[in-house]
Structures are given as C-alpha cells and as structure tokens.
Amino acid sequence: MLYRQVKRQLIADIQSGVAAPGAALPNETDLARRFNVSIGTVRRAVDELVAEHVLVRQQGRGTFVGKMDRERFMFQFFKIAGRDGVSEFPQVRLHTFTRSRATREEAQALGLHGTQSVFCIDNVLLLKGRPVIHDHIVIAATMFPGLTEDVFTKRTATIYGLYQSAFGITIVEADERVRAELVSLESARLLNLPAGMPVLRIERVAYTFDRKPAEFRISVVDTRDVDYVSRMRDAA
C-alpha cells in the first residue's frame, strides 16, 4: 500500500498549504524521487485524487491542485437541473446571516460535542430569475474563524470556493437524504409559494478530507420546473 502513503502525503500538502489550490505539483519523476517510489506508484496515487477531483491533470502541462470554481461546484455538488436536463448556475440572494448554538440535530450532523457556536446562513437561489431553492446552511464557528456577513457577502466565488480560499477547507464529498414534504411557512414566503405545495427537502452533510464533516445544509426545492438528478454508475 505504498501508493496510499503517497496519496496521504499529497493530501497533507494540500491541507497544510504547501500545495495551494490552482498550483502545479512537481512532475511525476520528481514526486517519485521525493517519495522513493516508482513513477507507476505515484501515478496510482494521483489517479485516485484525480478521480476525486482533488487534483487535475492536463496533458503536456502538468498536474494541479483542484480549485473549487463554479464549474467544479456545478459538476460535483449542484444536482438541480431543468426539465431539459440543463443545469444553470443559480443567482444567490442572502436572506439571513446569524450566529447561534447548534441544535442537537446540527451538532450530530457536524460531529460537534455539546452545543457549540455555529453560523446559520439562509439563502434564496434563483434560476431564470425565479426563486426555486431555499438553503439553510450551518457551519461550526470554530472551523471558520473570522467569518462575518461581510466576508460572506463579498465573496467572489461559490460558497465552497470561499471555504477553500479563506479557510483552507476543501469540500470533497457529500451525503444527501431527500424526501418530499409540504412547504413550510418560511420557505413558502421565500419561494413565493402557496401553502400546501409539495417540495423536496434535501439534507446534506458535506465533508472535507478524511470524511470530516464541514457543513450541514437543508435545501428546500420547488420542483415544478426543475428536478434533482442522480447518476448511478461505478462505485455507488
């Protein structure tokens, strides 16, 4: 399992900031020398990290640390698409930004002990100018020190891009649980829906490396014009 050790070291370099998002890695022969393994072993480690979108290879140019840009976010973490299957980048409108104590459910999802301080962010996402998604985001205050409404609002990239560039936290995977419910009063108001409308409720726990929970998010989706899309192939 030499390649596992190489993979762990590459991840450690990213977490420690030795390898910053967007930066190039040393070439494969140099990595092989540095780790005292053959090129094939380096390739196997890099292969897996590329499959997880942590690294990006460009033939003839080099291998780079993956940046959480819009494209990556849409491809990997945004599963809402129109009836035609086309996925559009949503316009995000901040509703509320507050700091409070984690509920029991939130603490459990984030792996917190007791009721630690969390940031709660409510957003409305618009597609084609119409409000479609109500996001309620919960993150541990200790994991995102110095976050303020101002920092949050003035971000230039996606929310996950902010996590990565401002706090060094790269989201690499997420689990979601989806169910149908009748829209709540608050979501109905934000999404401009009448009472009694069925909506999707999506609970997401997003993880950084080593399956460490970083974000808990509840999304309420008006699915009159869009679907939640899921592809089942290879490793489920």
Added chain:
Amino acid sequence: MLYRQVKRQLIADIQSGVAAPGAALPNETDLARRFNVSIGTVRRAVDELVAEHVLVRQQGRGTFVGKMDRERFMFQFFKIAGRDGVSEFPQVRLHTFTRSRATREEAQALGLHGTQSVFCIDNVLLLKGRPVIHDHIVIAATMFPGLTEDVFTKRTATIYGLYQSAFGITIVEADERVRAELVSLESARLLNLPAGMPVLRIERVAYTFDRKPAEFRISVVDTRDVDYVSRMRDAA
C-alpha cells in the same frame, strides 16, 4: 488505448454468453496472451469493469462475471433507506402486468421509434410490512421476448436478476430524476395514503452496456419513514 479494446472484448464475451454471470474468467496471464498485451494492460481493463461492478475479483480465487444478486441490486440501485440509514430489502407485491403501446414519453426514454409494444408492470414495495413504494416499470417487448406474468412472478431473484438470467440483459447504470408532488389517486390507494400527501416521484432510465436504455421506471415513494439517499464522491 489498448486496454479499451480489451475491455470491449470482455464486455462482448459477457453479452454473447461466452462468459456467463458467476463464471470465472481466465487468469490474467492467459488473458494477456489471448489479447497479445501485457498483464498490466489486462489489469487496467479489468480494474474499470470491477469499478462498474461488471466483474468481481477475489484474491487467490480468480475474477468472475458479476451476478445481479440481491446484494448488488441493493448496493447499486436501491437508494431508499430508513431514517436510521439502514436499507432493507423490500417485499414486492405485483399489482398489474399488462402489454400495451409505448406512450411518447416512454418511447423517448427507451429510445424506441414510433409506438412499439411494451410491458407495463406495477408493483407495490413493502418495508417492514408497510407499503412504501409504487413502481411503474416499462420495458420494450422486443427486448424481453417471451416475458409473461407467470415468468415474472415466478422469478427467484430480483427483477434486474431476471433481466440478466432470462434475457441476457445486465443493467450497469441508471439515471434518475427526482421531484416532489402530491400523491395521485392510484398511488394513494396502493400506498394507503390520504389525498394531498406529498410524495417523491422518481423517474429512472436504466441502461445496459453501451448506454443502451433497457428499462423506464417511475417510483412513487411515501417518505414519511424513509429517505432517498445519494452519495456524492469521485466521478459524479
């Protein structure tokens, strides 16, 4: 791209019946000789087929053609789980088995020209003895020649297992679109739900090799006790 050719040939062997589900493949050195490539190239082809669950490796024993048993079905294609996250194999109750002409929507999903003949199967799936899912399955009659209600009812394995063992069709991937709606009169009756209940509606197109559509399925799920679970990692 030699390993691609090896992979195609291995798939062709499975489709033609040369390699039957559950049967062992020749060992890697024999395969390498047969295809005139090195073992490493064979391994790369087999690696991908293992990732897609088409082949199964067992160290020290050999490599086998994947059988669509309950375990594989549950792991790869059944995404409904209880609130505790545990997934239970459902009891299936046949409601109706009919033969009719494909609607436009069904023909499009299955890639049929015109309005060909299809089998329509309605099932009720029970979890812990309670009806939770109403499945409406549509498959092309030409793709499943000789299928009857009797054959369908007397199957010993899963539905996808029947496709594989009786018709040589292995389901390898599926796309799903999920939304919330109010339960229909028919589904409400089958699931013992009052009118006005929100339910999940899942449209699935299941594919065999080469992304050839084999089944169109609409599942209506009562999500009061269960969730639709989705994991986002590596290749989305």
Added chain:
DNA sequence: AAGTGGTCTAGACCACTTG
C-alpha cells in the same frame, strides 16, 4: 505446492503543450 490476484518496479515510447 500450485495457482490466483495485489502491488511495485524501471524503464520505453507516444501525444500534447510551451517556449
């Protein structure tokens, strides 16, 4: 003991990008 897959090596040559 014999046979299998699992890992690793140390190269070779090719395709692509950049200067």
Added chain:
DNA sequence: AAGTGGTCTAGACCACTTT
C-alpha cells in the same frame, strides 16, 4: 526542442485460496 502527462511492457515479489 524540452518538458509534461498517457500508455504500455515485462518482469518481480507478496498475500491469499485451494488442493
């Protein structure tokens, strides 16, 4: 032309399973 990743080779040794 030089440097990069992409593919392929032809072995070696190990861990595991079966006989």
